[in-house]
Amino acid sequence: MLLGCIADDFTGASDLANTLAKNGMATVQFVGVPRGRESVTCEAGVVALKTRSIAPAEAVRQSLEALHWLQAQGCSQFLFKYCSTFDSTPEGNIGPVAEALLDALDVKVAVVCPIFPETGRTLYQGHLFVKDRLLSESGMENHPLNPMTDPDIRRWLRRQTRGEVGLVSYDIVRQGAAAIRDALDHEAGADRRLAVVDAVTNDDLRAIGAAIADHGLVTGGSGIAVGLPENFRKAGKLGATSAAFTGLKGPGVVLSGSCSTASRAQLARHLDRHPGFAVEPEAVLSGATTVDQALAFVRDHIDLAPAVHSTADPDRVAAAQQRFGRERVAGAIERFFGALAHQLVRAGVTRLAVGGGETSGAVVTALALDHFAIGPEIDPGVPALASRGSGREIRLALKSGNFGAVDFYDKALRVLERA
Numbered sequence: 001m002l003l004g005c006i007a008d009d010f011t012g013a014s015d016l017a018n019t020l021a022k023n024g025m026a027t028v029q030f031v032g033v034p035r036g037r038e039s040v041t042c043e044a045g046v047v048a049l050k051t052r053s054i055a056p057a058e059a060v061r062q063s064l065e066a067l068h069w070l071q072a073q074g075c076s077q078f079l080f081k082y083c084s085t086f087d088s089t090p091e092g093n094i095g096p097v098a099e100a101l102l103d104a105l106d107v108k109v110a111v112v113c114p115i116f117p118e119t120g121r122t123l124y125q126g127h128l129f130v131k132d133r134l135l136s137e138s139g140m141e142n143h144p145l146n147p148m149t150d151p152d153i154r155r156w157l158r159r160q161t162r163g164e165v166g167l168v169s170y171d172i173v174r175q176g177a178a179a180i181r182d183a184l185d186h187e188a189g190a191d192r193r194l195a196v197v198d199a200v201t202n203d204d205l206r207a208i209g210a211a212i213a214d215h216g217l218v219t220g221g222s223g224i225a226v227g228l229p230e231n232f233r234k235a236g237k238l239g240a241t242s243a244a245f246t247g248l249k250g251p252g253v254v255l256s257g258s259c260s261t262a263s264r265a266q267l268a269r270h271l272d273r274h275p276g277f278a279v280e281p282e283a284v285l286s287g288a289t290t291v292d293q294a295l296a297f298v299r300d301h302i303d304l305a306p307a308v309h310s311t312a313d314p315d316r317v318a319a320a321q322q323r324f325g326r327e328r329v330a331g332a333i334e335r336f337f338g339a340l341a342h343q344l345v346r347a348g349v350t351r352l353a354v355g356g357g358e359t360s361g362a363v364v365t366a367l368a369l370d371h372f373a374i375g376p377e378i379d380p381g382v383p384a385l386a387s388r389g390s391g392r393e394i395r396l397a398l399k400s401g402n403f404g405a406v407d408f409y410d411k412a413l414r415v416l417e418r419a
């Protein structure tokens with residue numbers, strides 16, 4: 001293994017694995033830190049954690065555990081993947097994890113670059129844009145767990161770090177790899193060990209990638225991986241082949257726990273043509289809605305690609321959180337989706353399209369899957385995934401809340417089926 005990646009959620013991990021695979025590295029996504037399992041050969045290994053919204057000290061512990069495993073696989077460069085909308089609270093977890101990795105690897109500086117041009121995430125003068133809106137006006141200010149209310153990434157990150165945070169601005173990035181390398185050395189010399197680096201296009205990302213070929217640690221959204229495979233290619237290190245993805249026939253189900261603007265539109269489109277079972281926080285918490293009821297509904301509509309969904313608009317999310325507590329609601333719904341996914345696979349469902357990072361983490365963890373082969377891209381940032389769990393084959397799409405076209409779910413279930 002050459003490049004060792006630690007992702008703070010599951011949709012983010014598959015987004016990164018997709019980018020690395022598309023750019024020519026044989027890539028495998030692992031579900032958590034592998035422990036004494038079969039060895040899997042790859043050039044880039046992506047360890048998917050569910051650390052984005054947990055206590056910072058625990059996020060650091062799990063991330064270091066992942067790092068140590070990746071080091072043991074022989075990786076020479078490490079990538080910490082977080083969200084292209086920098087999802088985090090003022091207390092963490094991006095800053096604490098990045099600083100712990102810097103210390104553990106004893107490196108002098110790492111880039112901070114949460115961009116993904118194909119989905120409209122760009123960074124200019126340290127400010128994060130989602131298409132033509134600042135991050136804090138993009139809908140992310142209403143996120144149920146990590147409301148993003150400040151688009152100034154340097155300022156937001158500094159609230160989470162011990163050390164100062166630097167900036168390599170776009171005028172330098174446009175000058176190319178040598179200028180970027182010098183600017184990063186300057187930041188390191190000034191003891192700013194995390195440096196936010198502006199980027200707008202994939203060409204910028206390739207220049208940054210060339211500049212950081214010898215950096216032990218890289219941090220960013222999936223875009224930061226665009227330029228890294230070329231470094232390994234130039235060094236003559238690439239050439240392995242990835243495990244092939246094949247589609248799988250059988251029943252397909254949508255599980256939507258994301259409440260993002262995109263997810264709400266995608267779910268509404270799916271429900272125009274397919275049956276749906278609504279999961280309300282209050283009913284889950286009181287026991288009025290049970291996993292068995294949802295399972296029975298899916299069984300009754302098994303050939304119609306039904307959806308089970310808790311997706312709600314910001315007012316309803318806020319009302320539920322006020323009444324029951326943010327973490328209590330999120331935990332109850334995630335456990336519901338996890339338990340349901342487990343039952344669905346036991347009942348013979350072979351294709352799952354899941355909406356939401358935390359939701360995907362809950363589902364994949366409950367399925368006790370080990371690792372994924374990376375298949376074709378369904379929409380930017382969302383690959384088809386193939387795995388085997390409890391002796392059963394399963395195909396999955398783990399959709400970031402914000403990603404995908406409005407007809408994502410129909411398309412995803414088709415791609416997961418295609419041979």
Ligand SMILES: Nc1ncnc2c1ncn2[C@@H]1O[C@H](COP(=O)(O)OP(=O)(O)O)[C@@H](O)[C@H]1O
Nearest residue numbers: 144258260310312317330333356357358359401
């Ligand atoms: N109706 C709801 N009310 C409150 N919280 C909800 C509701 N539906 C889902 N959630 C929670 O909101 C969070 C959505 O996060 P996530 O699945 O990561 O989606 P995204 O990818 O959009 O960030 C999850 O923890 C989920 O359990």
Ligand SMILES: O=C(O)[C@@H](O)C(=O)COP(=O)(O)O
Nearest residue numbers: 011012015083084357400401
């Ligand atoms: O970088 C991104 O935007 C995604 O890869 C990502 O991390 C998705 O997170 P969720 O929006 O929580 O699914």
